[in-house]
Amino acid sequence: MWDKQLELTVDKLLPCGAKILAAAGKAPSDEAPSPFICLRDLDGDGEAELAGAYRWVGETFFTVWKNGADGWYAVQTLSSRKAVICDLHTAPVTSSEKFDVIIGWQADGEAALIQTRHDWPFVLTTREAGEAEPAALAVYEWTQRGLLNRAMPPLSYHKLEVADLESAAGVDGIAEIILWQQEEGGVYTADVYKWNGERLQQANDRFPSYFQQIAAQLREQAKERPEDASLWYQLASAEQKAGLPAQAVHSLATAVKLRPSSAGKWQSVIRLIRSELQTRAALYPAPVKTAEGTKWGYIDRNGRFIISPRFDYAEDFQNNGLAVVQANNHSGLINQLGIFVVGPIYQSIAPFSEGRAAVVDDRGFRVIDERGNMLTATPYSYIGTYKEGRAVFTKVDAQGRSHYGYLDLSGTEIIPPVYMSANDFQDGRALVQVREGEFALIDRSGKALHSYQHPYVGPPGDGLLAFSETESGPKGYINESGEVVIPPQFSVALPFEAGRAIVNASRDFSENLYGLIDKTGAYVIKPEYNDINMLGAGRLAVGRAKDPSKPYIGSAYAITDTDGRFLTDFLYDQVAEYKEGVASATDGQRTFFIDRTGHVARNLPVVPGSGTLTLEGELVKAFVDQRISYYDRSGKLVWKQNTAIPLTGQYRVVEHKYAPNRDYLVYYPEIRGMANRQAQEAVNQRLRELSQIKPIDPNAQLDYNYFGDFAVAFFKNRLVELELTGYNYPFGAAHGMPTMTYVPIDLVSGRIYALKDLFKPGSDYVRVLSDIVGNQIKNNPEYSYVFPDSFKGISPDQPFYVKENALYLYFAPYEIAPYAAGFPTFRIPFSQIADIIDENGDFWRSFH
Secondary structure: OOOHHHHHHHHHHOOOOOEEOOOOOOOOOOOOOOOOEEEEOOOOOOOOEEEEEEEEOOEEEEEEEEEEOOEEEEEEEEEEOOEEEEEEEEEOOOOOOOOEEEEEEEEOOOEEEEOOOOOOOOEEEEOOOOOOOOEEEEEEEEEOOEEEEOOOOOOEEOEEEEEOOOEOOEOOOOOEEEEEEEOHHHOEEEEEEEEOOOOEEEOHHHOHHHHHHHHHHHHHHHHHOOOOHHHHHHHHHHHHHOOOHHHHHHHHHHHHHHOHHHHHHHHHHHHHHHHHHHOOOOOEEEEEEEOOEEEEEEEOOOOOEEEEEEEOEEOOOOOOOOEEEEEOOEEEEEOOOOOEEEEEEEOEEOOOEOOEEEEEEOOEEEEEEOOOOEOOOOOEOEEOOOEOOEEEEEEEOOOOOEEEEEEOOOOOEEEEEEEOEEOOOEOOEEEEEEEOOEEEEEOOOOOEEEEEOOOEEOOOEOOEEEEEOOOOOOEEEEEOOOOEEEEEEEOEEOOOEOOEEEEEOOOOOOOOOEEEEOOOOOEEEEEEEOEEEEEEOOEEEEEEEOOOOOHHHOEEEEEEEOOOOEOOOOOEOEEOOOEOOEEEEEOOOEEEEEOOOOOEOOOOOOEEOOEEEEEEOOEEEEEEOOEEEEEEOOOOEEEEOOOEEEOOOOOEEEEEEEEEEOOEEEEEEEEEOOOOHHHHHHHHHHHHHHOOOOOOOOOOOOOEEEEEEEEEEEEEOOEEEEEEEEEEEEOOOOOOEEEEEEEEEEOOOOOEOOHHHHEOOOOOHHHHHHHHHHHHHHHOHHHOOOOOOOOOOOOOOOOEEEOOOEEEEEOOOOOOOOHHHOOOEEEEEHHHHOOOEOOOOHHHHHOO
């Protein structure tokens, strides 16, 4: 609390008739402290000095008093007849050991201020009529010569802030000075200055988070005043300083469109943005958990967001400088400025190949070029990836039979859909199935080069093709002329690569007897392994069953060369393909790179947990334990996903990890900030239970894999709704079983609401909601997948969630629809059930 006695002390020290300065619009008699009095240690001797600014006989004074044996005595006074003090702060600017005095001197009358001399803050010049009145900055450090102004060269401003800003390294105990300049049209732009040991130096790039906050505030204002060009110019400046040049480009474009005449005054900002974009390195997709769910953006090599997290999902940038992102449940393409080249209008967009990409909309598959131009005249049932100027496509006839052909780069059907199946082109040839029992090798025009009369023929590799003599019989290899080279004897015969092929010696799939053969059929690696994977770089991962009685549980892998020499023991749970001489591997406890010897590569990251590492330009991307992080190549962490989700200044959701076993991993939420700590603990205990946090033997080999996660699905007022998801995969099963639970929590009371809490007591909400869902199933084609006669009505505790304007009811897989339908969900607007909603109930009022 302000010591009123201190103000009285200063008043007694002033000459007769002098008045302590008051803040603009504030009467001196107000009970709040005067901003022009301070009690700080200015000289670093451990004792505080008293300082104050006042007016006397038409002049402005600033005096510092020290406390001696006989009371306070003046040690230095600054004064001016033609300037007033508009700002006064004390903060450790030049050193953390003592406070400096920050003063803003402003012209008193028709004069303007310009700093010149080292010991005096300003000189006076005539100010043009209509110009905003600036102030001159002075930062006084106490020296043996008394107060010495360190704000040189001259700096002027219209608004002033002093704060210890947070940089990437956090706060450092030294205050920064933020100077705001008023531009044309009332636009304000800010610059941060920091003491570098010799002078105040502009340091905008060290404090992007400060400007990100400013930019966020300005964006909200721009939503309210979208026609205010000045606001868009100001936003562009803030975004540039926040390290968001892509957003700055968009804001500048909007500003110039609204007021082209002002563009010239912003050329310096435009040049800065262009420079940053031209020197920009690779961008990396990065997710952030927020109160609106997980949002994706793109970071640079320093871990700084260049494209802010605003997408529902984001993929890597491709070689053409485009990236697939998702927004509003649809996919689009952005460039490295974060601007949509193709809007989010498609259900999916495949990676580009040869300048073309397959897209899917409500009608089917189509092809676009890199500008988003549609190349195909009609939709198809399927379009593959372009290889050698050709892409496989499929048409379905009236009888439901698929016919395959090829498109050229213009999207034209260059080879008509006359085949039962078709493969990609390789070295100018592709394998197709002409009819039952007949395959052919064709060229790029569709001409048959060779024909094969067999029930099955596989794609070529190294001049050999797998084949079988009967429909489900064993497989061998023929050459391209159709001559048998290796007689049928395998249940699995994969294409040859570099003179080697992976086969399964079991003739009827009864066992996993994988081995490696050469082109004569001789075994290079004996057929006695659970599985084998080609890794490239002349290396293979050979898998031995963890439990021979349950081979479907998985393998432990050793590394071999293509001559069958084992380079390691069976050390790894997973091994990826080699790239740049290394391959990602994991032993279940750590994830790392191995070199061509099969051992852990030196000078590259080793990350706790199980997953994969990939080399991404200058960084290493880690997808470990279902979370993304980035490291530099020496192993220094550059960026990782956040584990705290702020809801308000008081409330947040914190992520915890539970990984008791290599096959059991759960991320579960914890609510923090509730005033009622007993209720908070009860809520968090229930969240742990619903998240399947339970005792798991860390050393047991489970016969299933379980992964659980969560997201903030909805937050408004005092209601937060958490979505808890799980996926249980029994090893060897065709697929796992997903679960989904929504938990609506009142942050004040700690109550977890049930469906019945939304409705008036005694209302027949089960019948009302059942009728609505039944009508949707009957009349909406969207629900044609629902099993006939499977819906019998909802249950009183039907799974549900709420959004701002609607109630959503959902069912588990297989409950009323096929597994592929996921969780059938039905939206019911609140307006449709308003007569039974309890608008005075706690549930409704928690988010209204």
